[in-house]
Amino acid sequence: MTHITTPAETTTAELDAIVAAAARAAGPMAAAGPGERAGWLRAAAQALEAQREALVPLAQEESHLPEGRLAGELSRTTGQLELLAAEVESGAVWDATIDHADPDWRPVARPDIRRVTVPLGPVAVYSASNFPFAFSVAGGDTASALAAGCPVVVKAHPGHPRLSVAVAEIVAGALAEAGAPGGLGLVHGFDAGVALIQHPAIRAGAFTGSIGAGRALFDLAVARPVPIPFYGELGSVNPVVVTPAAAAARGAEIGTGYAGSLSLGVGQFCTSPGILLAPAGSAVLEAAGQALSEVSAAPMLNDRIAEGYAHGLQELRGVEGVRVVVDGSTGATPTPTLLAVGIDRFAEVDRLREECFGPVSLVVEYEDPADLVPVVEGFDGQLTATVHGEPDEALAGELVDVLSTLSGRLVWNDWPTGVAVTYAMQHGGPYPATTIAGTSVGTAAVQRFGRAVAYQDVPQALLPPALRDDNPWRLARRVDGVWEPRP
Amino acid sequence: MTHITTPAETTTAELDAIVAAAARAAGPMAAAGPGERAGWLRAAAQALEAQREALVPLAQEESHLPEGRLAGELSRTTGQLELLAAEVESGAVWDATIDHADPDWRPVARPDIRRVTVPLGPVAVYSASNFPFAFSVAGGDTASALAAGCPVVVKAHPGHPRLSVAVAEIVAGALAEAGAPGGLGLVHGFDAGVALIQHPAIRAGAFTGSIGAGRALFDLAVARPVPIPFYGELGSVNPVVVTPAAAAARGAEIGTGYAGSLSLGVGQFCTSPGILLAPAGSAVLEAAGQALSEVSAAPMLNDRIAEGYAHGLQELRGVEGVRVVVDGSTGATPTPTLLAVGIDRFAEVDRLREECFGPVSLVVEYEDPADLVPVVEGFDGQLTATVHGEPDEALAGELVDVLSTLSGRLVWNDWPTGVAVTYAMQHGGPYPATTIAGTSVGTAAVQRFGRAVAYQDVPQALLPPALRDDNPWRLARRVDGVWEPRP
Numbered sequence: 001m002t003h004i005t006t007p008a009e010t011t012t013a014e015l016d017a018i019v020a021a022a023a024r025a026a027g028p029m030a031a032a033g034p035g036e037r038a039g040w041l042r043a044a045a046q047a048l049e050a051q052r053e054a055l056v057p058l059a060q061e062e063s064h065l066p067e068g069r070l071a072g073e074l075s076r077t078t079g080q081l082e083l084l085a086a087e088v089e090s091g092a093v094w095d096a097t098i099d100h101a102d103p104d105w106r107p108v109a110r111p112d113i114r115r116v117t118v119p120l121g122p123v124a125v126y127s128a129s130n131f132p133f134a135f136s137v138a139g140g141d142t143a144s145a146l147a148a149g150c151p152v153v154v155k156a157h158p159g160h161p162r163l164s165v166a167v168a169e170i171v172a173g174a175l176a177e178a179g180a181p182g183g184l185g186l187v188h189g190f191d192a193g194v195a196l197i198q199h200p201a202i203r204a205g206a207f208t209g210s211i212g213a214g215r216a217l218f219d220l221a222v223a224r225p226v227p228i229p230f231y232g233e234l235g236s237v238n239p240v241v242v243t244p245a246a247a248a249a250r251g252a253e254i255g256t257g258y259a260g261s262l263s264l265g266v267g268q269f270c271t272s273p274g275i276l277l278a279p280a281g282s283a284v285l286e287a288a289g290q291a292l293s294e295v296s297a298a299p300m301l302n303d304r305i306a307e308g309y310a311h312g313l314q315e316l317r318g319v320e321g322v323r324v325v326v327d328g329s330t331g332a333t334p335t336p337t338l339l340a341v342g343i344d345r346f347a348e349v350d351r352l353r354e355e356c357f358g359p360v361s362l363v364v365e366y367e368d369p370a371d372l373v374p375v376v377e378g379f380d381g382q383l384t385a386t387v388h389g390e391p392d393e394a395l396a397g398e399l400v401d402v403l404s405t406l407s408g409r410l411v412w413n414d415w416p417t418g419v420a421v422t423y424a425m426q427h428g429g430p431y432p433a434t435t436i437a438g439t440s441v442g443t444a445a446v447q448r449f450g451r452a453v454a455y456q457d458v459p460q461a462l463l464p465p466a467l468r469d470d471n472p473w474r475l476a477r478r479v480d481g482v483w484e485p486r487p
Numbered sequence: 488m489t490h491i492t493t494p495a496e497t498t499t500a501e502l503d504a505i506v507a508a509a510a511r512a513a514g515p516m517a518a519a520g521p522g523e524r525a526g527w528l529r530a531a532a533q534a535l536e537a538q539r540e541a542l543v544p545l546a547q548e549e550s551h552l553p554e555g556r557l558a559g560e561l562s563r564t565t566g567q568l569e570l571l572a573a574e575v576e577s578g579a580v581w582d583a584t585i586d587h588a589d590p591d592w593r594p595v596a597r598p599d600i601r602r603v604t605v606p607l608g609p610v611a612v613y614s615a616s617n618f619p620f621a622f623s624v625a626g627g628d629t630a631s632a633l634a635a636g637c638p639v640v641v642k643a644h645p646g647h648p649r650l651s652v653a654v655a656e657i658v659a660g661a662l663a664e665a666g667a668p669g670g671l672g673l674v675h676g677f678d679a680g681v682a683l684i685q686h687p688a689i690r691a692g693a694f695t696g697s698i699g700a701g702r703a704l705f706d707l708a709v710a711r712p713v714p715i716p717f718y719g720e721l722g723s724v725n726p727v728v729v730t731p732a733a734a735a736a737r738g739a740e741i742g743t744g745y746a747g748s749l750s751l752g753v754g755q756f757c758t759s760p761g762i763l764l765a766p767a768g769s770a771v772l773e774a775a776g777q778a779l780s781e782v783s784a785a786p787m788l789n790d791r792i793a794e795g796y797a798h799g800l801q802e803l804r805g806v807e808g809v810r811v812v813v814d815g816s817t818g819a820t821p822t823p824t825l826l827a828v829g830i831d832r833f834a835e836v837d838r839l840r841e842e843c844f845g846p847v848s849l850v851v852e853y854e855d856p857a858d859l860v861p862v863v864e865g866f867d868g869q870l871t872a873t874v875h876g877e878p879d880e881a882l883a884g885e886l887v888d889v890l891s892t893l894s895g896r897l898v899w900n901d902w903p904t905g906v907a908v909t910y911a912m913q914h915g916g917p918y919p920a921t922t923i924a925g926t927s928v929g930t931a932a933v934q935r936f937g938r939a940v941a942y943q944d945v946p947q948a949l950l951p952p953a954l955r956d957d958n959p960w961r962l963a964r965r966v967d968g969v970w971e972p973r974p
Contacts (some may be wrong), residue, residue, distance in 0.1 A: 409941040
């Protein structure tokens with residue numbers, strides 16, 4: 001990877017050519033069957049694994065994240081491509097539904113109608129800085145768009161431009177070698193990012209990053225002459241509530257776990273627990289403080305994020321009523337900070353509910369558990385919410401119910417950092433956690449990039465393979481209302 | 488129904504109270520199981536059927552549509568409620584997905600994760616004028632939002648205000664009697680419609696109507712501090728292509744069918760075939776002209792639509808190169824008009840591709856079949872596209888493929904008017920046919936009003952019933968990647 005130099009910003013003419021190539025690939029990609037499409041995803045995974053020895057050091061150099069974390073993140077990225085390949089083969093992606101003609105259908109006879117999900121077309125993917133593999137060029141958005149049959153044009157994150165070029169070269173090469181008609185383009189620079197979402201040939205956007213940048217791109221996407229869906233995964237404070245029973249039973253353990261979760265990746269996770277509500281005077285705060293004071297300084301992703309963190313932390317520390325429990329540092333290589341505030345004061349200051357991206361968290365101390373639900377109900381939409389409680393505690397059940405109305409994932413007696421890539425995973429919650437309901441992690445992420453087409457009375461020979469009676473692609477399908485497994 | 492007087496415009500205070508009632512009902516409605524939810528839908532259907540003798544004449548009076556058509560439309564409306572009740576019972580609406588904890592999951596062990604679809608919350612539904620039952624107060628949008636577990640606030644269409652009041656009273660009464668915690672509110676007036684989509688408690692919008700009004704509401708929905716999805720079913724010209732082989736084999740039959748479809752409902756269907764491409768000199772045009780000249784004058788829905796039609800038709804007739812084949816009338820009770828133009832001229836004039844809502848259609852005559860695909864590729868997104876062809880004709884297959892890329896439903900050797908309510912139906916296509924991919928007809932319409940929540944390691948007792956191991960609601964679920972039928 002030593003041959004890769006820092007890329008220049010993409011010009012308008014280059015952008016047009018890259019999007020035009022994606023548009024040309026869209027038709028042939030849409031027509032490819034599950035075997036072919038799964039083959040592309042597996043080829044990309046294998047090619048990335050084959051370059052692991054070169055990719056991880058390059059990622060380390062640009063992101064300042066430790067080797068072990070990056071090696072694990074690359075495994076997650078290739079594992080996601082493999083899981084989506086299997087999902088493509090299952091047929092779930094096509095969602096094929098067949099209603100045979102029925103003269104007895106009520107209130108009127110129905111014709112033969114068959115519906116299949118087809119890819120939207122070229123997708124613009126905006127990379128995140130904090131996961132240079134898993135939410136970047138070959139990350140969840142790209143993998144799920146490819147699994148849906150869409151060509152992808154990635155806007156590289158300036159935090160790891162050379163890694164982005166390397167990954168794009170490897171993936172594009174692997175796709176071509178596996179016979180894909182195209183599938184991955186890469187652009188660089190702010191202006192290219194703005195032009196990309198406005199390009200008429202782009203049919204959807206996906207983004208992971210800040211509320212400000214994500215909303216700006218969403219606004220551009222919906223203001224187009226032909227508006228397009230824009231799946232933005234934006235900000236979240238991921239509140240954690242510790243009930244009195246849990247604090248009494250294992251307060252110190254909870255405090256230690258909290259410290260580990262909030263300092264993971266130097267607090268630069270979209271699922272980092274930014275707020276924890278705990279009983280005043282419980283063992284949680286002391287144990288968290290103790291554990292955090294032993295956390296070594298570690299480098300942030302880049303100077304821009306470090307500056308944003310220093311600024312945000314200064315604001316939080318300046319709020320009247322907020323006290324400093326662990327007096328961490330800022331700068332390029334900070335140590336974690338822990339703050340605390342009483343629940344009454346917390347309820348008064350909106351700023352305290354906003355995300356501060358970096359290794360800080362705020363403990364909100366309550367005296368009366370009856371104050372919890374009203375305060376929790378005031379949170380904005382969240383990616384995650386966590387309850388530490390006891391199963392037979394009425395309050396715990398109430399908190400699970402309330403928090404599930406405002407979050408995408410409800411975690412019990414564990415920590416929100418760490419997002420498993422599975423069938424049931426949901427990484428996306430009410431606004432501003434995400435711009436549109438949907439998940440950017442797990443197999444359901446594919447659904448974001450499709451639309452349905454129905455065929456009425458179309459002869460077998462002219463139907464797409466997914467809808468033919470002989471089911472040549474061996475898909476699971478719904479036939480006359482009944483789900484039929486893969487033959 | 489004679490007691491119903493024309494309702495006044497809803498004031499801001501009234502609107503707030505109606506939306507607040509919907510917001511209060513949202514939580515209890517979301518918690519209700521499939522038996523309860525299906526019971527509400529069936530109760531609404533039965534109550535409407537019980538008032539059929541009063542509702543149809545009231546609809547006739549306000550919409551000027553014939554009795555037979557309205558009686559059929561009411562059957563369609565109640566049938567849709569019944570079908571969605573069965574769909575709710577199948578469990579499809581919950582889309583429950585369970586991943587058990589797996590220490591061997593790759594690349595890392597996974598926790599227990601369970602995902603369920605929950606209702607978005609109160610939905611604003613904007614009624615259409617042209618289907619006073621099926622796309623109005625108790626129509627497809629309302630039925631699918633209720634099936635998703637969302638309370639609904641309907642903006643009544645001013646074309647049938649008294650019928651709207653009657654249907655809302657019947658449905659709200661039936662829901663209450665069936666034990667629903669709420670579910671249907673009704674507002675009147677332009678200002679109330681604008682305020683409704685901007686109300687913070689409204690979580691989604693659904694609309695059937697013109698491109699102009701739909702786009703304006705979409706723009707308001709996405710410009711909110713918290714943007715919401717807005718499912719607008721807007722305009723469509725529903726192109727029909729007749730191949731040379733089909734025209735030769737049965738041109739006269741096609742022409743007669745065409746005349747019937749374009750004059751159905753006085754051309755006031757969103758699936759009305761506004762453009763038909765046929766070989767020059769074929770029997771299609773003559774047969775269509777013959778059949779249309781025998782169609783009696785029939786009343787349009789209201790004066791505003793009649794005026795819009797007169798204006799639009801005048802524009803079309805004035806385009807150079809357009810010739811009048813059947814010289815129909817305008818006014819409150821028009822007769823159908825048939826126009827024709829050569830394909831070269833058609834390709835030059837954008838206006839000729841736009842919808843003209845009313846009993847007119849344009850025959851585009853081609854000499855060379857090779858001209859068809861390039862012209863067809865230039866169409867905007869469509870609700871439907873139709874091919875009349877022969878199965879073994881290469882051109883027919885090519886047209887099916889191209890037209891499926893720009894439409895939501897591809898009809899073969901039939902007509903687009905008449906939208907069956909089934910599992911596989913898709914009534915929604917690329918913009919401007921709809922604002923967001925999705926269908927407003929059929930069981931899949933329910934999916935528009937949900938979002939997913941995942942539960943991680945949550946104890947059985949605190950899980951929602953849809954996700955418990957003992958499956959008390961007897962839902963079909965996906966478990967560890969495998970679909971399991973309803974127990």
